[in-house]
Amino acid sequence: MTGISTRMPGEVVFSFVLVILSLVIFWQAYSISGFSSISSPGSLPLAASAIMVMSACFSFVKTLKKPLENHTLFFTHVLPPIVSIILAFILIYSVVLEKLGFIVSTFTFLVISIQFLYRKHFLITLGLALISLITVYVVFRLIFQVILPEGIVPEREIIAAIRNLFS
Template sequence: MATGHSLGASGYGCRQGQSGRAGHRTSLNLSADPPARGSASIHHMKPNDTLRPGERLFALLLVIFAGYAFWESYGISGFRGLTTGGVMPMLASCVMLLTGLVFLSDSLRKPRAPDSGLAGVIAYLFPLRVVLFTLLVAIYVAAIPSVGFLSASGGLLFLTIWALWRKGPIPALLISLLSIGAIYVLFRVVFQVVLPIGSLWR
């Protein structure tokens, strides 16, 4: 009888344990927040679903340029053989043409962006930072005959590192000096390349 009571008690304890674990799992499932209804659509959205400013025009110009390049490549030797001089240009222009057609068809399926006008294209292609650094590079090229290659390159490195890294002028100056020193040792001492000195130091 004692054995029967112990078996019954153990069976009841097992059933209680299983029901407790099931209830715990149910409570965990109920306590978990259901996924938001719009989260799936957010995850499935891609950043290039909308047409970028100027993307369709660029694809069209790429197709036109690739077609012109293929025509010029065909004029070299035509299809007279695989070892002629126009085979590689024709192959490259053909790949460019097919890629441009894929880009153009993809851009035609995308919805038009609200800022896809001329002002939006200019703002997208030429942001202020790109314009400023383009002017800086133009000033650097124009300053090389006067101040020399090393001085102009050091100034360009200093300004770009200071503007982009934003760690202060002292670290930018140290990195610029180390870079110019490495350039001088590599090109002037090792390879014996004559660097432009500049008319200002003569």
């Protein structure tokens, strides 16, 4: 049973990373304008980040004092296989995104991920992936006009042809 008196795997590393990130934030707050007076523009961010540094250090020391829980393995607890597999999918997606383009790579990523996680009928997976892709594409490409990687699908020509039909 996990209690407050024991330390979980990865907790020390996480606490240490919090200390480092807090120090980086403190440095960034100091670089806003230094600390020339209590009413300077950087005083509030500096005070907030100083509290972050102190809290992170307190948490780190408290974590170091706890005994490690014996029966829990790091990768089983922190990085289970399902998370590792999804991370691998995301890595592959990010590598092929520029080459294949947003539409092909995102649709493929969604189909594989949804099928892996949802494990229902493949037609349902295809439908969910298609609806998700269309929604994201309409919102980001057409409404917000975000430039997405084109890849192997000639998006500009397709959009131009659709606009010509309605004009």
